[in-house]
Amino acid sequence: MKPWHIILILILCFLCFLTGRHTKKAEVGFICKTDTFIRVDTIRDSIPYPVYETVIQTVPELFPVYITLGGDTIREPVYIPVPITQKEYRTEDYRLSISGYKPNLDYIEIYRKTEQITKVVDRRFGIGITAGYGIGRNGLSPYVGIGGFYRIW
Known part of the structure; x- marks a missing residue:
């Protein structure tokens, strides 16, 4: 060579x-090398029905009533009891409890975090x-x- x-x-x-x-x-x-991938899932759910509904308390609310008698207007205060209720919504993905006067759940989104770790040797x-x-x-x-x-x- x-x-x-x-x-x-x-x-x-x-x-x-x-x-x-x-x-x-x-x-x-x-x-070894570690590769981490984080993904956020968005779950859009329809409006669920409450599991149970409870009346917590009633609050008296002032409601003015105007009465007209013989050309005179009289203001008469009337107290009306307003029920404060609590509703609980439950599925396997979330548990939600709201309270107030006629509470309604309008929209819910759940962001579930998924973490996937891959190790390569x-x-x-x-x-x-x-x-x-x-x-x-x-x-x-x-x-x-x-x-x-x-x-x-």
Whole structure:
């Protein structure tokens, strides 16, 4: 084998080393990589029926009544009891309780957070099909075969 062949192979190996070092950042001490994907699901639900409804209390509310007698207008205050109720809505995804005067649920959205974590273990040693150009009995020749490898980065 000629000396310039060996020099050319060494230069090619050195250039491949520098290219691999430049394109892939070396993380010393990490054997596995963790990939986290966070997705927010939006659930739109129809207006459900309450599970139960309870009257908590009644509050007297002033309601003015105007009475006209013989050309005179008389203002008479009347107190009307207003019921304060509490309603509870329940499904397997949420539990909701509201209270007030004639409480109604108009719209509900639930944002459920889903977190998916994937761990990928980097293998340093491996066996695989290799192809390339190598030194044999007859000098430099193409090579295809099964070989082992050790990954540096």
